[in-house]
Every structure is written in structure tokens, then in C-alpha cells.
Amino acid sequence: MGRSGYLWAHEAYGVFPDIMTLAKPLAGGLSIGVVLTTERIAAAISSGDHGSTFAGGPLICHAALAVLDKIQKPEFLASVSKKGLYLKELLVQKLGGNSHVKEVRGLGLLVGIELDVSASALGDACRNSGLLILTAGKGNVVRLAPPLVTSEQELEQAADILSEYMPSLDGDTSN
Template sequence: MSFLFPTYSRWEVEPEAAEGSILIDKNGKRFLDFTSGIGVCNLGHRPAEVQEAIGTQLTKFWHVSNLFVQKQQEVAAKHLTEAAGMDLVFFANSGAEANEAAIKLARKATGRQKIITFQQSFHGRTFATMAATGQEKIKKGYGSMLETFKYVPFNDFIALKEEIDEETAAVMLEVVQGEGGIHIGSKEFLAKTEQLCKEYGALLIIDEIQTGIGRTGEAFAFQHFNLNPDIVTAAKGLGSGLPIGAVIGKKHLEEAFGPGSHGSTFGGNPISIAAAIATMETIFQKGFLKDVQEKSAYLSHKLSESLENLSAVKEIRQLGMMVGIETDVNLPALLKELRDNGLLALPAGENVLRLLPPLTATESEIDEAAQILQSTLNEYSKSAV
């Protein structure tokens, strides 16, 4: 008997220890972890620099509330604003909280209510972020949603142009739809979306919960496309496993989030902030991001080389260390077999196998993952013949 609500379809793996790209279960079995805690452990498990920063803060204080000046919050916010090319930060505890705050900020700053998002998107599981999400399965059973969200097909500029109007507060999008199946925005679509927002006085919100903090080889994924958003949200990779989220905004939004307008008891917790600073001081270095780009190219080459001739593989989509392998096989069964063979991977969208390797994964670990994928998917390809 479990004392937990059965909200998760849990795997048969019970972790005992983890370091870098490797996870060991309670039976001593070794796994190559290409889930990174669903895009959280961007520096791998227990990175030494983050562990040291956490340990140092634990000897000072753990919590005091946001009534106090906390210099380290300013340090963390400076790293985020400089990396994103923006001005101000609000700290939350998760991606959903960050997106919830972004929605509130956009509506308050513009005085409008309508927000356009995209089919197959995922923005969280609070009521506002669930309503923002363009997947019906997320909303099933919860009754009426907030009515001010409108949804259009991703990468469809004509549909967006038909929906946007003078009542639109914001367009909210993921540059790469992670949970939706690793669907990547086209450069033309994203550029036109930004311009359309300017024409209608709507804000552009970019959800970088999964794509941010170096995941795609840039500090933030929108930087691949030279976009200039009003609001960016970050979370997952920001704290290397400690809970933290952030809303990063432009200076013109400052008045909308004045004293008493929004808050969080635990947002910007000193322990999480210490982890975030250490994480960003590593990932936002130009040399580190260049290394991620090189590893991403190597990963792309290995996957293409290993999988391109397998009938079970329909398409490989990738931006940086974020990969979607579309298949026509039973995905839960495939993921189980991969675990049996020592590789941890994730589902996404409809029949898409998702890889989110640590940004620190070595070439030999990439080789190992590609070999396991090839041998496992080869069996499915044979059975389909």
C-alpha cells in the first residue's frame, strides 16, 4: 500500500545514488541518465560547484522571507538579466509558478485579458497555466477553464494573425515545445510573431522553463532566433535540482509589479538561490556554451548515423541537447526496454522519445546512448518487417 496519490505512473527504478550522467538504483544497476530529471540537472547529478555553494549557505541561514534584503537574490537576478538581455526578475519556486506570474504581469501591465498560446504547448498545472496549455488531456476532469486563453496551431502565422487583436495582452510560446513532442519554431514564424505583437501592443512571453539555462547551446533558446521578448520564464535547469523559478522582464513592466502586487513565501529561498548562482556561473560562460554546441552537433551526428536506416524511426528533431525521436512503436514498452538496457529516456507528445542529456555528458556517454538506442530500436524495426 502506498500513502501517495497515484498521480504519477512511476517506473520500476528506485534511485540509490547518482553523479554526473550516471544513476545507480537500489539493486546496484547502473543507468545512463539522459532525462536529467526532466531537464533539471543540466550539470548532471550533484555537480561539485553547486553542492559546495549549497553547503556554504546551509551554515548561514535557510529562510528569512522576502521582507529582508538578500544580496544573493540580487546577484542571481543580475546573472539572469545579463544572460537574457533584460532588466528585472521575480523569483518563484517552479516553472508553473513562474508562468502563472508572467500571465498576471502581462494582464496587469497591459490592462487586457486575452492571451494567445499554441496547440501542443505545455505551461504548467496550476489553473492559469493549465488553461494556457494547448493540450486537452491536461485539462480533463477539472471543469471550466479560464476563458481568456485562445489557441492556434504552432508555426501557423496566418492562424495567429487571424486571432490577435487590440484586446490581446500577450502571445505566450515555447521556442521548442518540449512536452508537446520537441516541435521547433521556425525562424520566420517566430520573427513574424514578435513583429505582430509590436503592431498590436501585445507582450511577447517566451516560456523557457525547459529550454533555458544552456539546454539548447545558448543561455536561452530564443537567442538562436534573435528575438526580443518582453517576458521570459525560467525554472528547471536554474537550480540544478533545487526548486526555483524566475520571471525575467523588461524595465517598462516594473510599475505593474510594485509592492503588494505579487508575492511568494518561499520564492528566492537562500538555499535555492545559492544553487542557482553556482549553476549560472558555470553554464553562462561562453566556453561552456560553446562546448554544449559542439556536443550537440556530435549527438546529432551519432543519432543520425545510428538511427537513420531504422524503420521504427520516423523523424529526429533536435535543438541543442534537446532531442525528440518520433517512432511508430509502443512508446511505454520502448522506454521500458531502454531502461532494461541501461538508458533512461522520456516520452513527449504522441509517440516521441525524448532525450535531455546533461550538458556535461561526455562523447563516450553519447556513444553509449546511441548504441543502446540503435540496438533496441533495431529489434522493433526487425519486428515491423
């Protein structure tokens, strides 16, 4: 939700799903589950056909409305897109010369750094320095998913940490 710089990532590709499920991002990390459908699909579902323990009570639904009100604003989504482009530029600048980096890719604030080796050593080194990164793919992709409200300074700090610990991919743990 909003992470791609669009309210829904499918909008970036001109694809419109018949059914879409949402969960915790809708309520800012609180437990909620939602199913969105087209009118055609909704017409095939009767009351009681679908239920969920995470369907949301009044408090959680109020939180979801507050999150949706913030994230759906065009200026907020534009800031996510801008920060995502900035992050990718930083990563290409700081990591592009490393022989293990095959590609920096992503949309908005979901960015991947594909490596030609496992990213686990880099993940360990970054975690020890205070930067939490995830691995994806076959363990060779560093997945960055910073908060949507992250600052450019925080993105710079993350890129600096990644750059500093890239030697860990060669077994160098002196940092």
C-alpha cells in the same frame, strides 16, 4: 537554461519575450522560481504584486548564482552545442536506416527522435538496460535530455543502446 546551447533557447530564434519564468534548472535542480521581465513590464508590477514560495532564500540563491556563473560561459554553451550536434550525428548514423525513424531533430542537448509508431516499447527496453528516455508528442517521439555535463562517450553509449533496442518497435523483445 543552457540546454539549447544558448543561455536561453529563445536566443536561437531571435525572439525576446516580455515575461520569462524559470525554475529548478536555475539552481541546479533545487527549488527556486524566478520571473524575468522587460523594463516595460516591470514598471507595471508593484512590490508585493507577485510572490512565490519558491522565490528562494539565501542558500538557494547562492546555488543559482553558482549555476548561472557556470552555464553562461560561452565555452560551456559551445560545448553543449557541440555535444548536441554530435548526438544528432550519432543518432542519424545508428538509427537513420530504421524504417520507423522519421526524423532526428533538436537544438543543443534536447534531441527528439520522431517515430512512426509509439515509442513506449523502446522506452521500456532502454530503461531495462539502464538508459532513461522520455516520450513526447503523441507518444511517438523519443526525447533525449542528457545532463549538460555529459561526455561524448556517454552519448555514444546512449546511441548504442537505442540502436540495440530499436527492434522492440516491431515487437521483438529478444534483446
